[in-house]
Amino acid sequence: MSGLQNYSSQLLKYTRLFNNGCVASLRSTATSSFEMIQRERKVSANNYDPSSVVLSRGEGIFMWDVEGKKYYDFVGGLATLNQGHCHPKIINAMTDQLNKLHHTTRAIFHDSLYELNEFLTEQFDYEKVLNMNTGVEGGESSIKIARKWGYRVKKIKHNQAEVVSAHGNFWGQTIAAISASTDPTSWNEFGPFVPGYQIVSYDDLKQFIGEPLQDEAGAVVPTLGYLKGVRELCTKHNVLWIDDEIIQAGLGRTGKMLAVDYENVKPDLLILGKALSGGVYPMEYPIMSTS
Numbered sequence: 001m002s003g004l005q006n007y008s009s010q011l012l013k014y015t016r017l018f019n020n021g022c023v024a025s026l027r028s029t030a031t032s033s034f035e036m037i038q039r040e041r042k043v044s045a046n047n048y049d050p051s052s053v054v055l056s057r058g059e060g061i062f063m064w065d066v067e068g069k070k071y072y073d074f075v076g077g078l079a080t081l082n083q084g085h086c087h088p089k090i091i092n093a094m095t096d097q098l099n100k101l102h103h104t105t106r107a108i109f110h111d112s113l114y115e116l117n118e119f120l121t122e123q124f125d126y127e128k129v130l131n132m133n134t135g136v137e138g139g140e141s142s143i144k145i146a147r148k149w150g151y152r153v154k155k156i157k158h159n160q161a162e163v164v165s166a167h168g169n170f171w172g173q174t175i176a177a178i179s180a181s182t183d184p185t186s187w188n189e190f191g192p193f194v195p196g197y198q199i200v201s202y203d204d205l206k207q208f209i210g211e212p213l214q215d216e217a218g219a220v221v222p223t224l225g226y227l228k229g230v231r232e233l234c235t236k237h238n239v240l241w242i243d244d245e246i247i248q249a250g251l252g253r254t255g256k257m258l259a260v261d262y263e264n265v266k267p268d269l270l271i272l273g274k275a276l277s278g279g280v281y282p283m284e285y286p287i288m289s290t291s
């Protein structure tokens with residue numbers, strides 16, 4: 001068998017395996033939520049400890065479990081579903097696009113990416129968008145951008161850049177993100193860690209970087225004037241301010257479009273997340289000024 005034939009037969013085998021897997025996952029073979037929980041626990045890593053409810057349908061603010069019980073959704077997919085479950089406009093836009101073209105890679109232009117990024121830059125008054133998939137990638141990319149700026153523009157000594165994070169921060173679960181964490185359940189037994197972080201107290205103006213209000217730490221809202229003070233301090237010391245509005249802060253969660261709008265301040269990099277796509281597609285984007 002030639003290399004090409006071998007490759008095609010493997011690809012065919014893989015496609016059949018994938019198709020069978022998809023069909024199996026669409027047709028539930030368990031008969032109760034209890035059975036589903038047992039089966040999921042057996043084969044899924046226990047990185048979360050979910051409540052014992054198994055959901056099978058959602059619409060607007062409501063959800064239904066597999067036994068048909070109706071719930072109000074006060075969780076909102078942890079700030080992913082700001083527009084509610086299965087919003088018809090979002091689902092229709094998504095399915096229309098999926099039926100036309102669902103992936104190009106960033107190595108080739110796509111006929112609608114420019115419109116999305118034009119919309120975002122106009123809406124938030126920045127110049128560039130970096131399209132990423134997860135919040136933690138948004139955070140890591142922002143740090144990379146800030147470091148490069150530090151070395152090229154601010155002329156920081158090679159490999160000496162520092163990222164200042166607030167106590168109680170949470171921006172994801174990669175090694176880089178947990179290296180900045182102050183929560184032992186995030187980092188215990190996962191070291192060694194990434195150097196280059198300084199941890200400072202939250203809501204204390206000697207310092208900064210991170211969420212304008214903290215979510216994972218328990219919905220911690222800063223004193224009025226803190227964000228303005230952060231902006232002034234960063235400007236004074238020529239430090240870039242990365243504002244993580246991925247979860248509870250951004251896209252209307254606090255009543256304004258952004259939490260920083262409460263103090264009318266503009267961060268240097270803004271990271272927007274989960275609800276950008278209504279939860280149907282992973283989108284988490286750093287947005288920034290080119291200067």
Ligand SMILES: Cc1ncc(COP(=O)(O)O)c(C=O)c1O
Binds near residue numbers: 172
């Ligand atoms: C404020 C904040 N930033 C970043 C993240 C990381 O997002 P992701 O889970 O998509 O990596 C989270 C996750 O909950 C978060 O709460």
